[in-house]
Structure formats: structure tokens, C-alpha cells
Amino acid sequence: MKKWIRWWGIAAFIAIILIGIIIWYLLADKIIANKIEESGEYIFGAKVEVNQADLTLFPLSVNVNGLRVANPNSPMKNLLDIDKVLIYADREKLLERKLIISDFIVDGIKLNTDRKTSGEIKGADSYYQHVYDEFVLPILDLSNLKSLIEKEELPSLKSFNYVIEDIERVKTEWEYSYQSLPTMDDVHQYQKRTNIITQDIQKNKIKGLLTHGSDIKLLKDEIERDIANLRSNKKTMEVDIDSLQTKKSRAISSVISDINNLKDKYTFDFKGINNFSKYFFKEEFVQRIGESFQFYDKLHPYFQVAYTELRNGYIGNEPILYEGIDVQFADFDVQPSFLIESAKLIMDPSYGDITGELKNITNEQNVTGLPIIINFNGKNLDFAESVNIGGMISRVKLDNKIDSISIEINKQKIKQTRFAINKDWSININDGLTSKNIDVKIANGNIKSKIHFEYNDVSINSDYRGEKNIIISTINSLLLGISDFYIDVNITGNIDDYDISIRSDLDNRINNSVTSLVQTEANKVKSIINDVVNEKKKILVQQIELELEKLTFDLANVEDILNKIKKIIPKLP
């Protein structure tokens, strides 16, 4: 037995364990900081930085100082900049691989702070960038418009040229066929030969018939062959002319489509004028909603990872930093493997007195039976009268995933805000107050929303750097006089495919003031487009018709020969 045992092994084992524990404890702060950065970067797709993490074993707590999460959509900004995070965990539960955090205090939260270095991570998901509809500005220099349209390559004009090319091809084919067709001279020859035969037969009766028997047969064969040839060619010519006529008609029809396309391209956007707010507030809403849904898309799997359905009714979750799937079994001690019972959020004092709480944060809501609750409040703030945020993320039931957020900001002071309508034109809103009510509910992926912004006592001015434009001047002067307005935003569809409609009382006011101007402008543009395109069309159509007339004349000629040659046969005995 003794030769199987080495007693120093126990000492070595204890030494290894002790050294391991000491090394781990010495490096624990660094390990924790690295884990936070690694996990955060995996989730957010942008740089996450921790200044310092400090682990205390009695009581078990982690103190994180200086946590910054970069904004993946704007890498030179921080999405979150947190002074201090204090985490108190249950030590006994940790031995069961359960991270139960009783207190989670996030203090000194700042949003959208500047970064010194880019927070971009190579290979991370691309930024969200909405592609906006182009807001078409009216062209007021009509002489310029005429030259622009003349330079346009129009499909209909190309079609006319194809018809002309076809006519040339047909003409060449016909000329080749003419060589094998009888001419009027041939007809006269046949008539002459027929007259000689018939006169001789009338004169010599049976003897004449016997003498010309073989001539009659030869003549008949020749005439019949020519008739067949003429008929076949006549049919081909008819088909050719018919086809060319059809192509000509199609080309003429496509002119209308070209004119309409040019009108769409060069006339002022009527839809834009009916819904000007869509262009006005696109960045404020469309881009931000897109970014928010991108974050939602990134984060929501972490609330429901426990619900990966496996076979035989099992469920499991994918651990963030480990391979495989953690399969869930019935737990005698009904507690999830990760739970933050309560997270207290305290905004940086520069925002005023805003505090909030997140409750029941876990990825195993099926175990807790409780949804994540979000609550955030602030009153008498520097930037607004009050802020109330409430929300819920419910994954308690697998077939009923409900997330909702309700944000109410009362009388927020407006900093100068620039809204770019296009590259030449932007509008600034200065001063005033805005009250925002945002209610968004996502039930099983389907979005329901009610977003209403009220602007009061604002001053609006614009910056337009393009060519002088009466419509833009009219809109700008109208906006100058507006101090109160509202915006309603509606999101419909599901999280992967949604539509955003932006409506405002500005729409009607702008529409009423510029509609007649836009109409007059549009009519002028349409008239120029019609003139230029029709002029080009006219020349080509005339050329085609002339050529078609020639072809029709040739066909009539062939018909004439055929008719005359057909009349010869009955005269033969």
C-alpha cells in the first residue's frame, strides 16, 4: 500500500490550492474589471472601460469605480458614464453558482458624455444609420431645367431608335427577297406568252392545243411558283409592318412614362409638403427610434435566455462566457442563478435630483415569476420640471413576452437644436419648453406606440445655403412666426419591420401656405418637360412614319403584282 501513496502529495495539494487562492485574490480585482469589460463589450458592441474594481470578501461585495460604456452608434460619445457601482452579493448562494445580488447601487450616472478616444470595436455590428427619403427641392431656374432634361437619357427615345434600327433591318431583308420576286416586267411577259398561246389555240384549235401543251404546263408552273413566292413574301411583309407598328405604339406609350418619371424627379415633392414634419424631425425621431430598437434587439435576448427550448420539455440558457447550454432542472431552492433584487440608480447631481430603481433583474423570470420593473423619477430639475419613467420587461410566460416603457418629461428646456432637412437646408429651434410623452409597448414583437411632443414658446429660425427659392423662403418665414406646435409619432409593425409616421400641426400650416406656389411651380416644370420630350419624340416619330409609309408602299406594290399575276391563270386553257 505504501508504494502507492506519497504523503507529500497532500501537502503539495494544499500548497497548490493556497497558492491558487492567493493568486486569485491578488488578481481578483483585475479579473473582475476584465470580466465586466469583456461581458459589456460583448453585449453592447462598443468599448466598456472600468477604472477600478475592488472585491471585498466580508461582506461579499464589489465596488466598481468609473464605468464607461461607449455608444456604438456614436463612438466618440459614452452611452453611460457611471461614477460608482456597489454590488452586495450573497456569499453562500455563490457556492451554488447562484449570483444573488441584494443591493446594486449605481451612483453618478451621466449620459451622452464625450470620449477622448473612439469607443468603436472592430468587427462589432455596424452602426444604425437610417436611410431617409430625399426631400426634393423645386428647381426655379427653368432654363437650367430645359438643358437638364435635354441631357436626360430617356428609355422611350431609345425605343424609337430601336424601331428605326428594326426598319433598316426589315428593309435590307426585303431588298434581298425582291431579287427572287417577279416584277411588273415578268407579269407583262407572262401576259404576252399567254396571249400568244391563247391566240394560237383559238386559231388552230386542237392542233394548237397539242402544239402548246408543254408550254401551257411550263407557264402555269412558273406562274404558280411566283404566286406562292409572292404570297409568302406578302405575308412576311405584313407581319413585319404590323410588328413595326406595334413597336412604334409601344415607344409612344413609354414617352408618357418617361414624362411622368421626369415630373417626379424635377417637380417639388407634394407628399413632402403634405407631411413636412417627416423631413423636419427625421433625426429626432426616425434615427433615435432606430437606435433604440437596435439596443432593444441587442439586450432583449439576455432577459429571456432561460427560454431556449430544448427537447423533452427542457429549457436552457446560453451562458455568456462559457460554451454549450446550461440546462435547467427543477430547483429545490427556488431562486434563479442570477438575480439583482433591487438596483438603485442615482443620476449625476448635475441633472438634478433624479433617482430610480430596477427590480427583479434576472434572465430566469420563469423561476422568480416576476417581471423586471423600471421606475425612474425626478422633480424640480435643472433641465425640466419633472421626469417620470416607468417600464416593465416581462418574460414570465414563454408565449407572452411583454415589454413596455413610459416616459414623461414635463417642460424640458430646449437647448438650441438643429434639424437638417437636406444638405442645404436646416432649421434651428431655440429656447422654449417641450413636454414629451412616450408610451411604447412591444407585445410578442408587435409594437404599439403613442408618442406626443408639445413645443411651447419656441423660436424657430432657418439656415438655407442653396439657390434662392421662393418656396423655401415662404416656409422659413412661416416657421419664424410659429412658437407653439405639437408632433405625434406613430410606430406600427413589428420589431424587425416597422413604419414610423410623423405628424404635426406644422404640416397643415405649411401645406396651406405653399400649396398654390408649389402647384404653379410644378405646372411650369411639367410644361417644360412635355415640350422638350415631345419635341424629341416628334422628330423620331416622323422619321419612323415616313419609313413605314415606304414599306407599306412596297407591300402594295407586291400585292398589285400578285393580283395581276393571279388573273393570268384563268386565261390559260
Place this chain on the structure above:
Amino acid sequence: MIRQLAKLLRVLNSETAPINISLAVCFGMVVGFTQIWSAHNLVILLFVLFFRVNLSAFLVGTIVFKSLLFILSNIFHQIGLTILTADFYRDIGTYLYNNTFWKFDRINNTVMAGSLAVSVIGFLPMLFISNFLIKKYRKHILEYVRKTKIAKVLMSSNFYYYYKKISRIRDAL
């Protein structure tokens, strides 16, 4: 690694009982296939240190099987998933899931369960196979290996020289 290979070569060529080397390889397989920092691997470490399991063979075995894990982890996941979600395993799984040792061991993880199952099931066959191969090696290949350049290089390396020196001191103690 060269040092370990030299040691392994020496052990293979020495009078060390084949079972000591085979056991080391098998324990190396368990540790190498499963997650290093897991509870059961602490028990194995204690076992390996306490009993006269050859440490060089154990270390080389661990490294070799750990390298194989990168290729085999997906297969282990599938095996683990099959076992963990099998009807027969429900009660056992529930018991282990509620046992602190096994829960700490992440026994409910598919890769961990699959790799542990493969290494435990493969333990005895691997023991017999490696035992058989070591005996055959010593009988048929040992002389040839001793003459190869690589063996000479390994045997003559400084590591091996110092190792031999320390071994002699340890034996004297």
C-alpha cells in the same frame, strides 16, 4: 513542454509501473476534456498527488487532451445535450443540480456534462489500452526510440540534466 516530453520519455523508458503511467494519462484525459477550474478536477488533483500517479504523464496527458477539446467541444455539447435532456436522466439531473458540489461543477452545462461523460466512460478502456500500448512499446519500440535523434536531443537537454540531478537528490532524501 520539452521538459515534460523528456520526462515522459524517461518514464516510459524506466521501470515505472505501466499502470501508474496509464492512470496518469486517463486522469489527464478527464482534466483535459473538462473545464480545468471545476470541482471534480480538484478531487482528481488531490488523487493524482496523493497516489503515485506519474505526474509527467498526467501533465502531458492533460495538455494533449486539452488541445483535442477545441476540436471535440461541439461533439461534447451534442452528447451532453442528449444526456441532460434524456428522460432517464431527469431525476439524476435534478438531484445533481441541487447538490452544491455538482452545481458548482456546472454539471448542467452540455459541454461539461458531455466531456465528463466521455472521459468517465472512456476511463477504463483508455486505462487498458494505454497499459497495453506501454507494455508493447517497452517490448518492441523502446530500443528503436532510444536511437532516434529526437530522443537523444531530449535526453541530452539541460532540463533533463537538472531533472535527473534533482531526482537523485530526492531519491537520496
